[in-house]
Amino acid sequence: MTSIGESCAIATTGPRLQGRFAPGTSPGAGAVVAPPHPLYGGTLSNPAVVAAVDGFAEAGVATLAFNYRGIEDSEGQATDAPAAAVDDYSGALDTLAGRVPGPYLAAGYSFGARTALAVAARDPRVLGAVLIAPPVDLVDAGDLAAFTGPLLVIVGDRDSYAPLDRLRAWLAARPDAVLEIVPGADHFFGSAGAAAVTSLVAGRVPSWL
Numbered sequence: 001m002t003s004i005g006e007s008c009a010i011a012t013t014g015p016r017l018q019g020r021f022a023p024g025t026s027p028g029a030g031a032v033v034a035p036p037h038p039l040y041g042g043t044l045s046n047p048a049v050v051a052a053v054d055g056f057a058e059a060g061v062a063t064l065a066f067n068y069r070g071i072e073d074s075e076g077q078a079t080d081a082p083a084a085a086v087d088d089y090s091g092a093l094d095t096l097a098g099r100v101p102g103p104y105l106a107a108g109y110s111f112g113a114r115t116a117l118a119v120a121a122r123d124p125r126v127l128g129a130v131l132i133a134p135p136v137d138l139v140d141a142g143d144l145a146a147f148t149g150p151l152l153v154i155v156g157d158r159d160s161y162a163p164l165d166r167l168r169a170w171l172a173a174r175p176d177a178v179l180e181i182v183p184g185a186d187h188f189f190g191s192a193g194a195a196a197v198t199s200l201v202a203g204r205v206p207s208w209l
Helices: 047-058 083-095 111-122 141-146 164-173 188-209
Strands: 004-011 016-022 030-034 062-066 104-111 126-132 151-156 178-182
Touching: 004 062, 004 083, 016 083, 030 047, 030 083, 030 111, 047 062, 047 104, 047 126, 047 188, 062 083, 083 104, 083 111, 104 111, 104 188, 111 126, 111 141, 126 141, 126 188, 151 164, 151 188, 164 178, 178 188
Parallel strands: 030 062, 030 104, 104 126, 126 151, 151 178
Antiparallel strands: 004 016, 016 062
């Protein structure tokens, strides 16, 4: 496992957030990686988030992982309001853009996947997106249709929040999306599942750049 990076501050239209930036070796490319649900222990040190950061590092891509408002060292009041999550993510993307010239990728795990896709659908700076275990009931189908860049979806075959039959039906709007299934993994992946996330991100992302 690589280091998740050096501490950095993220400015949003609301509170100041805690972030961790890791430089990459690929010219200019960078990814924001969003943590899972802020009200259920979601932080930038979540194993699935770290696994994604490791995968981007192997692909040479710089990363910025962050904590939502009110979590650990991020200022503000913790909330799961979608607008607040999008604002936090957008602040992280702006901060990343101040450090690397792009192209930019959006990534997130669980609730963070929902947030990453929402930003990708609205921000033309985002080239591609990596969604790890997107909770089907929470993700906006309109965002899926609106984002037209390369899309990688990683899910365990035992994920009760993203059942494969419903996930495949949801992805019908994006037949070009790549769906990677991790055998034996549930929503939380575990160590073996996390290693698969790293490998899948590292293997797919370079072809986008």
